[in-house]
Amino acid sequence: xxxxxxxxxxSPILASTVLKTGILVNILRAKVDYDEGTIIISILGNxxxxxxxxxxxxxxxxxxxxxxxxxxxxxxxxxxxGACIALCPTNAISFTEDWSIKVEGDKCIRCGACVEACPLxxxxxxxx
Amino acid sequence: xxxxxxxxxxxxxxxxxxxxxxxxxxxxxDDPKRTVREVDIVTTGTFGAMCSSGVFLNFGHSDPPIMxxxxxxxxxxxxxxxxxxxxxxxxxxxxxxxxxEYGGGHVIEDLVSGKEINLRATSYGTDCYPRKKVETILTxxxxxxxxxxxxxxxxxxxxAAINPTDTILHTYMGTxxxxxxxxxxxxxxxxxxxxxxPEFETIGVGTKIFLCGAQGLIVGEGTQHSPKTGFSTxxxxxxxxxxxxxxxxxxxxPGYGVSLFVGIGIPIPILNEKIAEKxxxxxxDIKTEILDYGTPSREKPVIKExxxxxxxxxxxxxxDKKVRTSPLSSLKVSFEIMDRLKKWIQEGxxxxxxxxxxxxxDTEFKSMNLKKLVPKIGEIMTKKVITxxxxxxxxxxxxxxxKKEIDQIPIVNEENKLVGIVTSWDITKAIARxxxxxxxxxxxxxxxxxEDEYIDVVTRKLDKxxxxxxxVVDNENKLIGIITVTDIIRRGVRK
Numbered sequence: 136x137x138x139x140x141x142x143x144x145x146s147p148i149l150a151s152t153v154l155k156t157g158i159l160v161n162i163l164r165a166k167v168d169y170d171e172g173t174i175i176i177s178i179l180g181n182x183x184x185x186x187x188x189x190x191x192x193x194x195x196x197x198x199x200x201x202x203x204x205x206x207x208x209x210x211x212x213x214x215x216x217g218a219c220i221a222l223c224p225t226n227a228i229s230f231t232e233d234w235s236i237k238v239e240g241d242k243c244i245r246c247g248a249c250v251e252a253c254p255l256x257x258x259x260x261x262x263x
Numbered sequence: 264x265x266x267x268x269x270x271x272x273x274x275x276x277x278x279x280x281x282x283x284x285x286x287x288x289x290x291x292x293d294d295p296k297r298t299v300r301e302v303d304i305v306t307t308g309t310f311g312a313m314c315s316s317g318v319f320l321n322f323g324h325s326d327p328p329i330m331x332x333x334x335x336x337x338x339x340x341x342x343x344x345x346x347x348x349x350x351x352x353x354x355x356x357x358x359x360x361x362x363x364e365y366g367g368g369h370v371i372e373d374l375v376s377g378k379e380i381n382l383r384a385t386s387y388g389t390d391c392y393p394r395k396k397v398e399t400i401l402t403x404x405x406x407x408x409x410x411x412x413x414x415x416x417x418x419x420x421x422x423a424a425i426n427p428t429d430t431i432l433h434t435y436m437g438t439x440x441x442x443x444x445x446x447x448x449x450x451x452x453x454x455x456x457x458x459x460x461p462e463f464e465t466i467g468v469g470t471k472i473f474l475c476g477a478q479g480l481i482v483g484e485g486t487q488h489s490p491k492t493g494f495s496t497x498x499x500x501x502x503x504x505x506x507x508x509x510x511x512x513x514x515x516x517p518g519y520g521v522s523l524f525v526g527i528g529i530p531i532p533i534l535n536e537k538i539a540e541k542x543x544x545x546x547x548d549i550k551t552e553i554l555d556y557g558t559p560s561r562e563k564p565v566i567k568e569x570x571x572x573x574x575x576x577x578x579x580x581x582x583d584k585k586v587r588t589s590p591l592s593s594l595k596v597s598f599e600i601m602d603r604l605k606k607w608i609q610e611g612x613x614x615x616x617x618x619x620x621x622x623x624x625d626t627e628f629k630s631m632n633l634k635k636l637v638p639k640i641g642e643i644m645t646k647k648v649i650t651x652x653x654x655x656x657x658x659x660x661x662x663x664x665x666k667k668e669i670d671q672i673p674i675v676n677e678e679n680k681l682v683g684i685v686t687s688w689d690i691t692k693a694i695a696r697x698x699x700x701x702x703x704x705x706x707x708x709x710x711x712x713x714e715d716e717y718i719d720v721v722t723r724k725l726d727k728x729x730x731x732x733x734x735v736v737d738n739e740n741k742l743i744g745i746i747t748v749t750d751i752i753r754r755g756v757r758k
Binding site for chain 1 (some may be wrong): 310312437438522590
């Protein structure tokens with residue numbers, strides 16, 4: 136997650152970082168106002184490349200916070216119905232052999248479609 | 264030929280052979296005769312949202328006593344048109360503040376989980392029941408009776424749902440993404456109870472069942488029982504005090520309402536080969552239809568016929584496009600129910616019962632016959648529509664709006680086909696942003712209606728999309744009328 140302070144909000148730091156490093160990023164969520172902004176990206180690269188992007192962003196005056204968790208499922212609440220599965224655009228939710236729900240956080244792009252649709256309210260995405 | 268008494272004797276001896284419905288097809292195909300001889304009971308199960316569910320509660324009398332005229336449990340109203348301190352709490356009743364997030368189904372789950380519930384009741388006061396208000400905290404243990412009574416459970420099968428429209432839909436079949444991006448279906452297919460005994464050879468009034476972790480009963484046909492069309496249902500009853508939260512869950516159906524996931528398991532005694540053969544059904548033999556839920560009327564167009572095998576595979580092809588499927592019932596909990604029922608029987612805790620009355624086999628679910636004619640939009644729309652063309656200037660359009668005292672103007676081409684709409688708000692924005700061309704300010708993606716749509720459907724559309732009007736077009740997108748919110752309000756006032 137990138138926190139963009141007011142003094143740099145009007146400069147194209149993300150784009151220039153991509154150009155400079157040659158490493159692609161995927162923008163998952165973005166909220167940019169005139170005075171500040173929050174962007175969630177996933178960096179498409181290995182650990183070294185990710186570091187390179189992060190360093191470039193920090194250099195550009197952006198605060199970078201690593202999000203540990205994307206989608207999480209409270210297994211005590213979940214009844215494994217599967218209402219969430221077909222709504223996930225990246226197949227981050229699936230059934231296991233025994234028809235339990237499996238969520239894969241690293242595939243999640245934080246769209247929130249499953250959270251909204253869950254009848255048991257067992258799915259959640261870490262707040263920004 | 265076996266009898267239920269013989270099977271019960273085997274249960275007593277600990278010798279009964281019980282298999283799950285999903286294991287039966289292979290056994291039966293391998294050796295039908297041996298399977299009939301050796302298998303005594305097939306367990307079936309389902310765990311899905313069953314809206315026609317609820318509980319009868321008796322609260323006991325306060326001092327001084329009250330004749331509860333209205334009653335709320337955690338701000339969810341229960342029906343009190345019965346005796347003084349009896350009430351029926353329905354699964355789909357909404358909490359007065361929390362809406363879809365908490366309702367009757369959630370209260371029932373909280374009761375079973377032993378949670379404290381806020382009870383509030385009001386009345387008008389009588390000589391025998393002078394009290395007008397009561398408020399207290401209670402748990403299920405303090406209730407005299409808490410009896411689950413479900414007018415409709417266990418529907419044999421369901422239609423599947425898809426959304427071909429351009430906007431997301433929130434339905435009782437769950438969230439449906441626009442442009443056919445997902446399919447939702449319900450029911451557990453080959454392990455579903457009524458699928459395994461569709462002719463009610465063994466299932467009937469008085470059949471003992473697994474109901475949400477308790478031993479319950481089938482008390483009759485369910486509402487909308489429609490064996491003729493393959494949509495049979497049953498009414499069920501059980502003691503809420505014996506139920507377990509594992510097999511009963513309050514649920515939010517987003518944008519639609521609340522419901523209750525009810526766990527039901529029905530044991531099918533294998534009395535003869537015919538019964539055995541029915542329980543050997545496979546998902547690939549169970550057909551259902553994927554319906555267009557974008558059509559908000561009773562008759563929904565069929566998009567495709569599918570089997571439960573295809574639905575459970577996770578994807579179905581619609582016009583060469585792969586569409587992912589989501590079940591809305593929990594197979595995992597359904598398997599747990601079948602296993603639990605099997606365990607009860609093995610441990611001699613559950614015996615089978617003979618049905619005391621058959622369920623009807625020849626009824627069909629009828630539609631409501633509307634005796635009063637419901638008008639369609641074509642009858643109340645304005646037919647002489649004031650329109651503008653793309654070449655018109657913003658000044659022309661704004662003066663037309665003022666002159667004709669209207670708030671919007673559909674924009675049409677030379678063939679009278681709708682190309683956009685401009686509202687007075689668009690004009691205001693055009694002035695603020697110094698726009699000059701109609702093309703730049705008009706809405707191109709117009710929400711339109713057809714003249715044969717019902718007023719309620721169009722009203723819902725105006726409300727949902729927060730628009731003030733909708734042009735009415737024919738099959739060729741030619742403009743034939745317009746209907747505004749004002750038209751609908753005026754009509755409502757006149758009536």
